[in-house]
Amino acid sequence: MNSKRGRIDRFLASRLQIPAKQAQLLIRQGEVLLDGQACSAVDRIINEFTRIECQGQLLQALTPAYWMLHKPAGVVSATTDAAHQTVLSLLPDEAQTQQLHIAGRLDKQTTGLLLLTNDARWSEAISQPSANKYKHYRVTLQNPLTEAYVAAFAQGFYFDYEGITTAPAQLNIISDYVADVILTEGKYHQIKRMFGRFRNPVVALHRYQVGQIVLDDGLALGQCRPLTAEEIASVAENSEPN
CATH class of the missing domain: 3.10.290.10 (RNA-binding S4 domain)
Incomplete structure (x- = not known):
């Protein structure tokens, strides 16, 4: 925006x-x-x-507003949608008049950290690829992982349809079927498509961190809270994968 x-x-x-x-x-x-x-x-x-x-x-007379939402599956990352429930509908009444937009969307079935704001500059600073903000995802897969995945993600993938090569991504194997993926991009179904190169379907996808903002573990699915002053200010700082 x-x-x-x-x-x-x-x-x-x-x-x-x-x-x-x-x-x-x-x-x-x-x-x-x-x-x-x-x-x-x-x-x-x-x-x-x-x-x-x-x-x-x-x-x-608009006041800056910044929200963190624990997005559930089945809810679309949109402020309005004629056919589906939107993430905006999960926010309290006070947020409905704040002219919010989404800073970095999630697919309909993806869960986790979603940020909403009415501050366009802040939104651009956290969601644009040039901002170099790392996004952290927990991925559950249908088939077992191997070390070959780690090297492939670090090298990047060429997508014929767009004629692009993805930026290097960090993949950490947590268990046979679970990995953490850290990347700066957010191309269309990017994580699912990268695992698709191994013919390994993604069973569940959950974003738990953007930049230095970490999903509050006290928020149940569908719950939200305003960001703290420290979280808002962190967007101006450099983020590093961890």
Whole structure:
């Protein structure tokens, strides 16, 4: 999701459905308050969290919000869906008006850590591949694992359909049928497709960490909580696989 930054005069013109010149006149006449202060510059840059009032009318007052959800299987990573239950429906009433979006989706049957926010810059900093944030998954497989998997994941896989090679991923064998996979990408069904090269179906997939944010083990499936200040701030820090 792109950051909602832009000029105040363009915001007013769009929100109030008035000509740009009229919006600029309102600003110059001191009729517009930004965060409680009169604005006189028509090209002043605002974002989604700037409090905006015009002639006593409140046009925008959004507070940054950051949520952690323990996503259950069978729920889609979307804010709206005509056919399926969405993750947004699992959040409390207070979150329903916060204009949340998902920072890094999970497939319908994948469980685990899902992050939701209304802060576009924060979302981009944690979900974009260029952000280099490691995602940690616990994978349960139908067939036994071997050391050959470790080397193959570290080398990367070429996908003909997209014409791409996946970035190196770390695979740690936990038991014969269970492994932890750590990667920075999130391509379409990527983990299932990588194990598919070994004709080894994924039975269950669970994400338990993104960057330095770890799924709270006190959250049952379907439960959520706001992120702590430390968790929010950790997105600006470098993450390393462990």
